[in-house]
Amino acid sequence: xxxxxxxxxxxxxxxxxxxxxxxxxxxxxxxxxxxxxxxxxxxxxxxxxxxxxxxxxxxxxxxxxxxxxxxxxxxxxxxxxxxxxxxxxxxxxxxxxxxxxxxxxxxxxxxxxxxxxxxxxxxxxxxxxxxxxxxxxxxxxxxxxxxxxxxxxxxxxxxxxxxxxxxxxxxxxxxxxxxxxxxxxxxxxxxxxxxxxxxxxxxxxxxxxxxxxxxxxxxxxxxxxxxxxxxxxxxxxxxxxxxxxxxxxxxxxxxxxxxxxxxxxxxxxxxxxxxxxxxxxxxxxxxxxxxxxxxxxxxxxxxxx
Amino acid sequence: xxxxxxxxxxxxxxxxxxxxxxxxxxxxxxxxxxxxxxxxxxxxxxxxxxxxxxxxxxxxxxxxxxxxxxxxxxxxxxxxxxxxxxxxxxxxxxxxxxxxxxxxxxxxxxxxxxxxxxxxxxxxxxxxxxxxxxxxxxxxxxxxxxxxxxxxxxxxxxxxxxxxxxxxxxxxxxxxxxxxxxxxxxxxxxxxxxxxxxxxxxxxxxxxxxxxxxxxxxxxxxxxxxxxxxxxxxxxxxxxxxxxxxxxxxxxxxxxxxxxxxxxxxxxxxxxxxxxxxxxxxxxxxxxxxxxxxxxxxxxxxxxxxxxxxxxxxxxxxxxxxxxxxxxxxxxxxxxxxxxxxxxxxxxxxxxxxxxxxxxxxxxxxxxxxxxxxx
Numbered sequence: 081x082x083x084x085x086x087x088x089x090x091x092x093x094x095x096x097x098x099x100x101x102x103x104x105x106x107x108x109x110x111x112x113x114x115x116x117x118x119x120x121x122x123x124x125x126x127x128x129x130x131x132x133x134x135x136x137x138x139x140x141x142x143x144x145x146x147x148x149x150x151x152x153x154x155x156x157x158x159x160x161x162x163x164x165x166x167x168x169x170x171x172x173x174x175x176x177x178x179x180x181x182x183x184x185x186x187x188x189x190x191x192x193x194x195x196x197x198x199x200x201x202x203x204x205x206x207x208x209x210x211x212x213x214x215x216x217x218x219x220x221x222x223x224x225x226x227x228x229x230x231x232x233x234x235x236x237x238x239x240x241x242x243x244x245x246x247x248x249x250x251x252x253x254x255x256x257x258x259x260x261x262x263x264x265x266x267x268x269x270x271x272x273x274x275x276x277x278x279x280x281x282x283x284x285x286x287x288x289x290x291x292x293x294x295x296x297x298x299x300x301x302x303x304x305x306x307x308x309x310x311x312x313x314x315x316x317x318x319x320x321x322x323x324x325x326x327x328x329x330x331x332x333x334x335x336x337x338x339x340x341x342x343x344x345x346x347x348x349x350x351x352x353x354x355x356x357x358x359x360x361x362x363x364x365x366x367x368x369x370x371x372x373x374x375x376x377x378x379x380x381x382x383x384x385x
Numbered sequence: 386x387x388x389x390x391x392x393x394x395x396x397x398x399x400x401x402x403x404x405x406x407x408x409x410x411x412x413x414x415x416x417x418x419x420x421x422x423x424x425x426x427x428x429x430x431x432x433x434x435x436x437x438x439x440x441x442x443x444x445x446x447x448x449x450x451x452x453x454x455x456x457x458x459x460x461x462x463x464x465x466x467x468x469x470x471x472x473x474x475x476x477x478x479x480x481x482x483x484x485x486x487x488x489x490x491x492x493x494x495x496x497x498x499x500x501x502x503x504x505x506x507x508x509x510x511x512x513x514x515x516x517x518x519x520x521x522x523x524x525x526x527x528x529x530x531x532x533x534x535x536x537x538x539x540x541x542x543x544x545x546x547x548x549x550x551x552x553x554x555x556x557x558x559x560x561x562x563x564x565x566x567x568x569x570x571x572x573x574x575x576x577x578x579x580x581x582x583x584x585x586x587x588x589x590x591x592x593x594x595x596x597x598x599x600x601x602x603x604x605x606x607x608x609x610x611x612x613x614x615x616x617x618x619x620x621x622x623x624x625x626x627x628x629x630x631x632x633x634x635x636x637x638x639x640x641x642x643x644x645x646x647x648x649x650x651x652x653x654x655x656x657x658x659x660x661x662x663x664x665x666x667x668x669x670x671x672x673x674x675x676x677x678x679x680x681x682x683x684x685x686x687x688x689x690x691x692x693x694x695x696x697x698x699x700x701x702x703x704x705x706x707x708x709x710x711x712x713x714x715x716x717x718x719x720x721x722x723x724x725x726x727x728x729x730x731x732x733x734x735x736x737x738x739x740x741x742x743x744x745x746x747x748x749x750x751x752x753x754x755x756x757x758x759x760x
Contacts, residue, residue, distance in 0.1 A: 118535065122723075168731065177475060177535055178682065178730035185675055186723025190423075192716040197427050307543050314540055317533075351551035358543040362522075365532040 088220050090335070092342055095296055096308070097334025098233040099124075099288050103312035104330045105236045106158070106284025108323065111316060112244060113277035114257040114377040115166055118180025120285060121309030122187030123161045127289030129191045130157040132300035133198065135208040135293075147211040151229070151290050158286020159279050166278035170271045176379050192302050207298040229291050236284070237327035244323065253277045257375035260382040270382050288312070307358070311337065314361030321374060329364070333357040409685045409694070409729070416725035423720060429713050438718075441707025442700040446585065451703035452696075454587040454657050457594040458483075459695035461649035462677020464601055465642045467686050469520075469534075471605060472638035473618040474527055476520060478538030479646045480674025481545030483666045485519040486512035486647025487654040488549040491661035494573040494654075495557065504577045509651045516647015517640040519545055524639030528632035534639070542674070546664070553663055569662040579656035588656030595692055597645070602688040614638045649673065676702075679722050682729035698722070 107120055117123065131154030139146050161183065168174040195201055214231065217224030244250040252273045255263040260270045292308075293300040311333045319326030340353040421431035442452045462479050469476040476482075490512035499507060523541060526532040558564040561571055572578075579588040605611040613634050616624040621631040653673075654661050666673040680698050684690030701722070705715035 118539075172731055175730040177477075178678075179727055181477065181675065181678055182723050182726030182728075182730060184723070185679070185726055186720055189716050189719025189721075189723055193423075193427065193714055193720055196714040196716065310539050310543065313536060317536060351547045351554065355544040355547040358540040362526070362532075362537050362540050362544070365537060366526050366530050 084220055087217075088223050089338065089342055091217065091220060091223050093335030093338025094331070095230075095334075096337040096341065097331045098230050099291055099296070099308050100312045100315060100334045100337075101233045101327055101330035102229070102236065102284050102288035102291060103309055104315040104319070104326050105240050105323065106162075106281040106288065107312055107316050108319075108321060108326055109240060109244075109253070109281035109284070110162065110166070110278040111378055112257045112321065112375055113253045113274045114260065114375055114380065114382070115169055115274055115278045116176050116180070116379045117162060117165055117183075117278070117281070117285075118177050118313070119161070119165065119183025119187075120180075120313055121305050121307070122180075122184035123158055123282065123285045124289035124292070124305045124309045125187040125191055125303070126161060127154040127157040127286040128293035128304055129194060129205075129289075129300050130154055131286075131290035132205045132208065132293035133194070136205055139208060144209075144212075147209060147294050150208075150294050151211065151287070154290030154294070155283045155286040158284070158289060159282040162282025162285065163275065163279045166275040170274050170382065188303060191300070195300075195302060202302070204301040205293075205299045208294070210298045211295045227295050229287060229295055232287070233291075237323045241323035249273075249276075254375070256382075257377055260377050274382075285309075308337070311357050311361065314358065314365075317374070318361055318364035318368070320368065333360065336360070409683050409690065412728045412731075413683055413697075413725065416721065416728045419724045419728070420717075420721040423724070424713075424717065427713070427717070429711075433711070434708050434713055434717070437708050437711055438704030439700060442704040448703060448707070450586040452699045453582070453585060453591055455699035455702050456695050457588075457591040457656075458649045458653055458673055459676060459680045459698050460594045460598050460691050461645050461652070462673050463681035463684060463691040463695060464598060464677075464688060465516075465646035465649065465674070466678045467642075467681040467688070467691070468601065468605075468614070468645065469524075469635075469638045469642040470681070470686065471618045472614045472635050473621065474524065474635045474639055475533075475535040476523075476538055476639060476642045476646075477535060477678070478520065478523060478541050478545075478674070479642075479649075479677050480666060480672045481538075481542035482516040482519045482643045482646035483650035483653075483673050484546050484549035486516040486650030487661060487665065488552050488650075489515035489647070490651035490654050491557070491570060491573075492552070494577040495561070495570060498574070499577075501576045505579055505655055508577055508655055509648060512651025512654075513644040513648040516650065517644035520639045520643020520646070521636060524636035527639075528635045550663055553661060557661070569658075570660045572660045573655070577655060578659045579652065588652070590652040590656045594652075597648075598688040598692050601645075605688070610634075610637070646674065646677075649677075676722060679726045679729070683725060 103120060103124060107117060110117055131150045134153040135146055135150035138149055142149050165176070165179060165183070168179060169176050192202065195203070195205065199205055211227045211229065213225035213227045215226055217226065244254060252263070252268055255266070255268060256270045256273045264270050289305065292304050297304070312330065315326050315329040315333055319329045336353070336357045340356070343353065424431040424434050441448050443449055462483065465479040465482065466476050490508045493508040493511045494504075498504070519541070523534045523537040526537050527534040553570070554565060557570055564570050579590055581587065582589055605615060613624070613629050616627065616629055617631040617634045624631050624634075650666065653665060658665060676698060680691055680694050683697070684692070684694035701718045705718050708717065709715045
C-alpha cells in the first residue's frame with residue numbers, strides 16, 4: 081500500500097470519526113445531566129434528512145450560503161428532538177430507553193416515507209452542493225478537503241470539558257446527573273438544567289447528522305447513519321464519561337469504521353471488520369465498567385416529592 | 386449504572402404500568418390517532434388506509450397466509466424482550482439473536498442430515514441454543530461486570546448480524562457456490578422444512594408459538610424459576626435476602642429470552658423461507674427484534690397479550706402491500722410502529738387520563754403479597 085493510500089484511508093477514517101465524535105460529545109452532555117438518549121441514531125438520521133432536504137429546497141433562496149442554512153436546520157432538528165425527549169422524560173416520566181427505541185424506529189420509517197412523498201424515490205435525495213471547505217490537506221485530492229464541521233469536531237471536546245468542569249452551568253449539569261435530590265435541595269432547578277443540557281447535546285447530534293448529508297455526501301441516503309449513533313453511545317461509555325477519553329474512542333472507532341467502509345462489501349473478511357467497533361465497545365465495557373462510574377441518576381426520571 | 390436499581394426500574398415499569406389491557410389500548414389508540422395525522426399529512430384518507438390494510442390482511446387466502454406467517458415471529462420476538470424484562474434486564478438484542486438462531490438452524494439443515502421428524506426439531510433447538518448463548522454474554526456482563534445490557538445488547542446486534550452473513554458468504558458458500566451470487570442458500574431438503582398449514586402458505590409454527598406463549602405465561606406465574614425471575618425483577622435486594630442469586634437469575638432469564646429469539650430466527654428460516662436469506666430479519670420494518678419490543682409493549686408485557694398484539698402488527702405488515710397498491714408507501718407501517726413504541730413509553734400519561742393507578746389494581750390480583758409469601 082502506497083503512502084498516499086494510507087493517508088487517504090486515514091482521512092476517510094477521520095471523517096467517520098468526526099460523525100461519531102460530534103454525536104458522542106452531544107450524548108455526553110445529556111448523559112451527564114441524567115438523560116440518556118438511546119434514540120441518538122434516529123435523531124441523527126432525522127437531522128441528516130432535514131439538512132439535506134433544506135439544502136435542496138432553499139437553494140434558489142440562499143444560493144451559495146444554502147449549506148450553512150441547511151446545517152442550522154439540521155442542528156435545530158437535533159435540538160428539537162432532544163428537547164422533546166427531555167421534556168417528556170422530566171415532566172411526564174417517560175421511559176427514556178423505550179422512547180429512544182421508538183425514536184430510532186420512527187426515524188427509519190418516516191425518512192423513507194418523506195423521501196417517497198417529497199421526491200418520489202425510495203433511496204436518496206437529489207444531490208445538492210456540500211458545505212464549502214476551509215482548507216485542503218495537500219497530496220490526497222478532494223478527500224483532503226476540510227470544512228468547518230471537521231475543525232469544530234476537534235475543538236468540541238475542549239469546549240465540553242471546559243463547560244462541564246470549569247463553569248457554573250457545568251457543575252449544575254453534573255449535580256443533577258449525580259444526585260438530583262441534593263441538587264434540588266441546594267436550590268437547583270433539576271428539570272430546567274436537564275432540559276437545557278439535553279437540548280444543547282441535541283445541537284451536536286444534529287451537527288453530526290448534518291455532517292453526513294451535507295458535508296460527507298451531497299445527499300441523504302436512507303438509513304445513512306448505519307449504526308454510527310450507537311457507536312457514539314459506546315464511545316461515551318468506553319470513554320468513561322470524560323470528554324477527552326470519549327473523543328479518543330470516537331477517533332479509534334471512526335478509523336476502524338473507515339477501514340470497513342473502504343474495504344467493505346463482499347471482499348474477504350470485511351464482514352467481521354464491520355463488527356469490530358461494536359465488539360471493541362463491548363470489550364471495553366466488560367473490562368472497565370467495574371471501575372467506571374456513570375452519572376448515578378442516568379436514565380432515572382426525577383420525581384419531586 | 387447500578388444494576389439493581391436499574392433492574393427494579395424496568396420490571397416495576399413492566400409489572401405496574403402495563404399489566405392491564407386499558408393502558409395498552411389507550412396507547413394503541415393514541416398511536417393510531419398520531420398515525421392517522423401522519424397519513425393525512427401525506428395526503429391520504431386514514432379510514433381508507435386502515436380499511437384496505439385490514440381487508441388486505443384477511444380478505445384473501447394469500448393475505449391471510451401472510452398475516453398468519455408474521456404472527457409467529459412477532460410473538461417470539463416479543464417473548465424474547467419480555468422474559469428478561471420480567472427479571473429487570475433489557476434485551477434490546479433480539480435482532481442479533483434472531484440471526485444467530487437462523488444461521489445455526491441453516492447449518493444443521495444443510496450439513497447434518499437426520500431422520501425426517503427429528504431433523505427439524507434438532508435444527509430448531511440448535512437455533513434456540515445459539516440464541517441463548519448469544520444472549521448469555523450480555524447477561525453475564527450485566528450481572529458480573531456491571532455493564533448495562535441496554536447498550537451491550539444493541540452493540541451485539543451489530544456483531545451477530547455480520548457473523549451470520551460471514552458464515553453465509555464464507556462457510557456455506559464454499560460448499561454451495563450459488564450462495565454468493567444469490568445472497569441466500571439453496572432451498573433445504575423438504576425433510577427439514579416445517580410443513581405448511583393445509584390450504585395456506587404459512588408454516589405450522591404458529592400453533593407451536595401460541596402454545597409457547599401460553600407456556601411462558603404459566604412458567605412465569607406458576608413455576609419456581611418463573612417466580613424467582615419476577616422476584617428479582619421486582620426487587621433484587623429483597624430476592625437476595627430470600628436466598629435467590631439475582632445475578633444468576635438475570636443471566637438465566639436472558640438466556641431464555643435469547644433462546645426464544647433464536648427459535649424465531651430458526652423457525653423463519655425452516656418454515657417461512659425454507660432457506661437462509663441474507664439479512665432476512667430486516668424485512669419486518671425496523672427489524673424483527675425491534676418489532677418484537679413494540680408487540681410486547683402493546684401486549685401489556687404479558688405473553689397472552691403478545692398473542693393479541695402480534696395479530697395487530699401482523700395485519701399492519703401483511704396489509705402493507707395492499708395499501709401500496711393504492712399508491713400509499715408501505716413504509717407508513719414502519720413509522721406507525723415507531724409512533725406506537727413512543728406512546729408505549731408514557732405510562733404516566735395513561736394514569737393521568739384514566740385517573741386510576743392501574744398498577745395497584747393489577748398487583749392485587751396477580752402478584753398479591755399473600756401469594757408471594759406463600760411460595
